Amino acid sequence: MILKGSQRANGDDLATHLMNAYDNEWVELAELSGTVAEDLHGAFAEFDLVASGTRARQPLYSLSINPSEPLTRDQYADAIARIEARLGLQDQPRAVVFHIKDGREHCHVVWSRIDVEHMKAIQMSHDHRRLCDLSCELAHEFGHELPPGLKAWEKQEAFRKDRIEPRYDENIRAAETGITPEERQADITAAYVGADNGAA
Numbered sequence: 050m051i052l053k054g055s056q057r058a059n060g061d062d063l064a065t066h067l068m069n070a071y072d073n074e075w076v077e078l079a080e081l082s083g084t085v086a087e088d089l090h091g092a093f094a095e096f097d098l099v100a101s102g103t104r105a106r107q108p109l110y111s112l113s114i115n116p117s118e119p120l121t122r123d124q125y126a127d128a129i130a131r132i133e134a135r136l137g138l139q140d141q142p143r144a145v146v147f148h149i150k151d152g153r154e155h156c157h158v159v160w161s162r163i164d165v166e167h168m169k170a171i172q173m174s175h176d177h178r179r180l181c182d183l184s185c186e187l188a189h190e191f192g193h194e195l196p197p198g199l200k201a202w203e204k205q206e207a208f209r210k211d212r213i214e215p216r217y218d219e220n221i222r223a224a225e226t227g228i229t230p231e232e233r234q235a236d237i238t239a240a241y242v243g244a245d246n247g248a249a
Contacts, residue, residue, distance in 0.1 A: 050188045051115040051196060052132065052180040056107035056162065056173055060093030063111060067146045067157055075149040083142025083161070092144055096161040105170035108163050110138065112180075114156040118193045125156055128187055132158070135179045135242065137171055182206070 057063065068089055070076050084092040093109070100108030114120075114128060133139045142161045147154060162170045185203045188195050195203065219230040228236075 050117060050128075050184050050191070050193055051199070052112060052184045052187075053115070054110060054112040054136075054176055054180055057109050057111050058097075058107045060097045060109055061090060063109065063159065064089040064093045067144075067148075067159070073148040073150045074152070075147075077147040078144070079147050080143070080145040082144075083140075084144075089144055089146070092142070093159070096142060096163070099161060099163050099165060100170075103163055103168050103170060105163060108161060108170060110136070110160045110162050110173060110176075112158045112160075114158070115153075116155070116191075116193060117188070117196060118191075119154065120191065124191055129156075129158055131183060131187070132180070133160075135183050136173065136176055137245070138162075141171070 068076055068078070078089055081087060081089070081092050084095050086092045086095055096108060112132065114125065114132075120128070129145065133141070138160045141164075144159045146157045146159075148157065149155075162173070164171055181199065181202045184199055185195060187193075188199065219233075222233075223229050
């Protein structure tokens with residue numbers, strides 16, 4: 050499973066591209082949430098209008114989900130929910146579009162990055178790393194073969210994690226608290242993933 054995401058602008062162009070029935074054998078607008086509009090161009094116009102009240106130059110986050118084997122809609126929904134949680138995009142307005150191209154179904158999800166409560170864009174730091182990690186996790190859970198690039202990524206990450214040794218101060222803290230550096234790192238990571246923003 051390949052997850053490829055990017056921040057972008059030009060919602061109107063993106064809507065035209067996603068609804069393009071010329072290059073795709075089949076197009077389905079499966080979901081619009083958080084918008085008044087019931088069509089993709091209208092929804093992305095709403096995203097752009099909200100973003101005009103901020104300094105964000107790329108107010109959209111566009112993601113493609115390309116599975117190596119077919120997924121059920123429940124599996125797509127599970128993947129999308131986990132991607133949102135990993136990237137901090139929970140409860141953001143979004144659109145979900147399915148395509149069939151060259152006989153293969155894939156999915157596109159586009160979120161508004163604008164946090165309306167604070168009127169600023171949600172930070173998308175390290176999204177590539179998070180998506181690669183999640184691609185591997187989902188492929189294993191769904192029983193799919195990893196493509197060569199993700200096999201190499203998984204091997205590299207396992208090597209990197211095995212090579213990282215606790216620092217002297219971390220060992221002292223572990224002796225004092227009884228919490229290993231690995232447990233501490235897991236707790237911090239869980240807090241980061243579950244937080245709504247940096248301050249939280």
